[in-house]
Amino acid sequence: MTYCLTWRSSLEGMLVAVGLLAAAAGCSGPGGAPPPAEDASTAAAEAAVADPLPSWNEGAAKQAILDFVERVTDRGGADYIAPEDRVATFDNDGTLWAEKPTYFQVAFLAERLRALAVDHPEWQDTQPYQAVLEQDAEYLSTIGMDEVLELVAATHAGISQVEFEAGARAFLDTARHPRFEARFTEMVYQPMLELLDYLRANGFKPFIVSGGGIDFIRQFSEAVYGIPREDVIGSSLKYEFRETDSGGDIYRLPELGSFDDKEAKPANIQLHIGRRPILAFGNSDGDIQMLQYATDGSGARLGLLLHHDDAEREYDYDHGTERALDMASQRGWTVVSVRDDFRRVFPFDD
């Protein structure tokens, strides 16, 4: 199936993705059962007792991280950076959790659209709704920003913030990944969870800077990543404060506030954090500007790019990440290979 390979890390890609939902299982190899776990016991024995990153294989990537953290936290050293400046920014889709066979939030969008379709018989023959309901990949591959926003508006707006959050949590509590059959919140990379903990233990403050929806991510960021809601940056709709009979509340307007991708990432980092990160971790072309912004600063800097090259344990794809991979080699960003650098991929792996 060709369209399994046409993933794009952009809003356009999100649209294409909507059409991929049904086809997902067919794209993903073994299907259903988790892939056989590695025999990790030998490897674990080899690792130092105090290893803060036990799910990382020894290698250049792990060493680059350890060296960087040591340098910037060494009070006497030339590269010392004060704790308040130890800002680390992480992309979410494809960096902290998986993004295949489709962005998980797109699965949420499609589920909501199907549920709401009961009250919207006209959607059966109105685009772009019809295409989502019929999983018409061909139509969806051609639609533009206006139609995406229409789909987002229909599923993510026109409701109160409280209502939206309840819906997102219900989805995250019940929906399952088509290939791994785990909850989406279990589809997070174990090595990245360890990295977040390791950075926090060394005085860093990790933030999420995602093209995904800010309020969708906030429903699990605290429980899953230990990242509080206020440290999540993402795409957003406009909000409106309304006074109702039951008191003042926030409503979600069908209007884009920010699409937090590419050059919007550094701009939103300025708006929400007000400080240039010293470490940035991404995986796709949408993360290039964030990586540039972080690594172009003076002093010690670390840019990291996750490369998905493990079809057996996760996924293997380059599409939408080609430019980022080029830039990484030009600019000295550290490429992290899922195949070579991740000893364990998901928390449910042995």
Add this chain to the structure above:
Amino acid sequence: MTYCLTWRSSLEGMLVAVGLLAAAAGCSGPGGAPPPAEDASTAAAEAAVADPLPSWNEGAAKQAILDFVERVTDRGGADYIAPEDRVATFDNDGTLWAEKPTYFQVAFLAERLRALAVDHPEWQDTQPYQAVLEQDAEYLSTIGMDEVLELVAATHAGISQVEFEAGARAFLDTARHPRFEARFTEMVYQPMLELLDYLRANGFKPFIVSGGGIDFIRQFSEAVYGIPREDVIGSSLKYEFRETDSGGDIYRLPELGSFDDKEAKPANIQLHIGRRPILAFGNSDGDIQMLQYATDGSGARLGLLLHHDDAEREYDYDHGTERALDMASQRGWTVVSVRDDFRRVFPFDD
């Protein structure tokens, strides 16, 4: 001077304020020397040794704060609130620091405009620049949003973020308050500094939610309030990520991102924090919606409104706060009187 009394807590008010800069000293009573300090020694002796709010007089306001914090932190109690939900939002101008005789950021705007005027001879006879340069209060009292944004654009935009921050810090390091002759960063309320510490010690996270500029406040929020840059919400321009010869950097565009006043405050709280505050502290009509949003939530809530009624030690004014005072009595928000509830006003008072 009538226009000393026509202060308004709104963008419109900021404009009026531009014209008040020269007139400031004339509005503010004693001028120059700090007002005579109270004899605080007796009062201090009366206060309990462990009093977390020593600059607050005993009374209903102080008691309301102590009771609220005790209730929401009592694990066994019916009003217990988990630490991650202990979000407290504070207005800045007139709540954490003084706002008379003019918003301090307006003094910064005027200083920058005067400095830049050397390269802009045309400003001498072009409005609204001419009015600021000539401190023409009459003209400035009539100008609208377009002209304000023009002034902000000329002084706060068209430069890199790095350049802006250096300018703001230089101003804050050198400029002095016309009446108290202290640096503006010393014009903060000692009781509020103690309240911020007390809340933090009880697991609260205080945020600033100001109509003032987010990046202006960030230049002193950490050092003065202990509030890190990422916990500051304010009015903002749009940012642009640009690649230059010296690397990628953030530029400030002459375009409004958000004017963080009135109903924009709850909306920006949602965008930046993603959680409804349980405590909000403001002082003017621009804070009404933030106070409503916080206090309309379920469970224990505390709304606080600072009333400036002390011409001797600070200022005495109601204009721009009338509606908020009405709402406070209707809704049970606690009114804090500078005269009655603040034992000490500024850190430089004895």
